[in-house]
Amino acid sequence: MSLYAVIFYLLAALILAATGLAITRRNPVHAVVFLVFSFLGSAVLFFLLGAPFIAALEVIIYAGAIMILFLFVIMMLRVDVADRIGLSVGRWIPSIVLGVLFLALSALMIFRDSGSAAVLVPAMATPRGFGRFVFERYWLAVEIISILLLLGLLAAVLVGRDKGEKADPSGDERGEEP
Amino acid sequence: MIVPFSHVFMLAGAVFFLGLVCIFTRRNLIMTLIGVEIMMNAAAIAFIASSVHWHRLEGQAFVLFIIGVAATEVAVGLALVVAAHRRTGSVDPDRYDLLKW
Numbered sequence: 660m661s662l663y664a665v666i667f668y669l670l671a672a673l674i675l676a677a678t679g680l681a682i683t684r685r686n687p688v689h690a691v692v693f694l695v696f697s698f699l700g701s702a703v704l705f706f707l708l709g710a711p712f713i714a715a716l717e718v719i720i721y722a723g724a725i726m727i728l729f730l731f732v733i734m735m736l737r738v739d740v741a742d743r744i745g746l747s748v749g750r751w752i753p754s755i756v757l758g759v760l761f762l763a764l765s766a767l768m769i770f771r772d773s774g775s776a777a778v779l780v781p782a783m784a785t786p787r788g789f790g791r792f793v794f795e796r797y798w799l800a801v802e803i804i805s806i807l808l809l810l811g812l813l814a815a816v817l818v819g820r821d822k823g824e825k826a827d828p829s830g831d832e833r834g835e836e837p
Numbered sequence: 838m839i840v841p842f843s844h845v846f847m848l849a850g851a852v853f854f855l856g857l858v859c860i861f862t863r864r865n866l867i868m869t870l871i872g873v874e875i876m877m878n879a880a881a882i883a884f885i886a887s888s889v890h891w892h893r894l895e896g897q898a899f900v901l902f903i904i905g906v907a908a909t910e911v912a913v914g915l916a917l918v919v920a921a922h923r924r925t926g927s928v929d930p931d932r933y934d935l936l937k938w
Contacts, residue, residue: 678855769847779890815912
């Protein structure tokens with residue numbers, strides 16, 4: 660087993676453990692902190708698999724921006740910590756059956772594929788070459804993503820705007836537009 | 838020589854499954870969005886593994902787009918959660934029963 664393989668299995672264990680801890684925490688702040696560890700592990704995994712630019716983006720955007728956005732919203736809303744976990748027993752059975760079926764089918768599909776036993780060879784895509792590739796071959800998709808980000812910004816501002824209405828479950832709280 | 842291709846894919850599948858579990862078992866809209874993030878991260882792992890397997894840069898390009906879509910989705914989703922919390926005072930989807938009569 661080479662050094663790369665040891666690093667990969669350590670990273671896989673770290674990612675799975677951090678994600679498993681994240682989805683079982685009752686406090687959403689703890690979940691977000693564990694998820695940052697999971698994303699940092701993913702970033703190192705991307706670096707191992709020859710994508711240093713994507714690894715940097717994973718740290719900056721996923722672990723940096725998105726998780727901090729989650730933290731801001733959690734702290735702004737003062738989410739009650741006593742969050743209920745779990746379903747009723749009648750709904751556990753189909754969940755478990757479907758989950759085991761999904762895992763078994765995906766494992767079967769992955770391991771029966773003839774190309775799946777091929778061992779990955781270390782390769783590296785330099786950020787310069789990657790940027791040149793993206794902007795030569797997929798410039799239209801980059802433009803579409805930028806428009807999508809702009810629309811997402813507009814939608815977030817429109818939806819999250821405070822119109823001065825209180826938390827009132829009755830139906831007629833629609834005030835005049837300012 | 839790193840590891841067999843299938844092992845990376847199994848890692849991606851397991852992470853995707855954990856995200857699915859998070860969506861189905863948590864009664865908290867913020868944790869549901871976190872589950873979606875976990876699933877997108879699993880898809881990114883699978884794309885990167887495919888990219889290094891076939892020596893094509895398309896996989897990494899798609900991960901770039903996945904990150905962009907995930908950022909947009911989180912911004913809009915969290916704005917919706919804030920709006921719903923402002924209107925009902927809760928982030929529990931079972932409490933959203935304005936239309937129930």
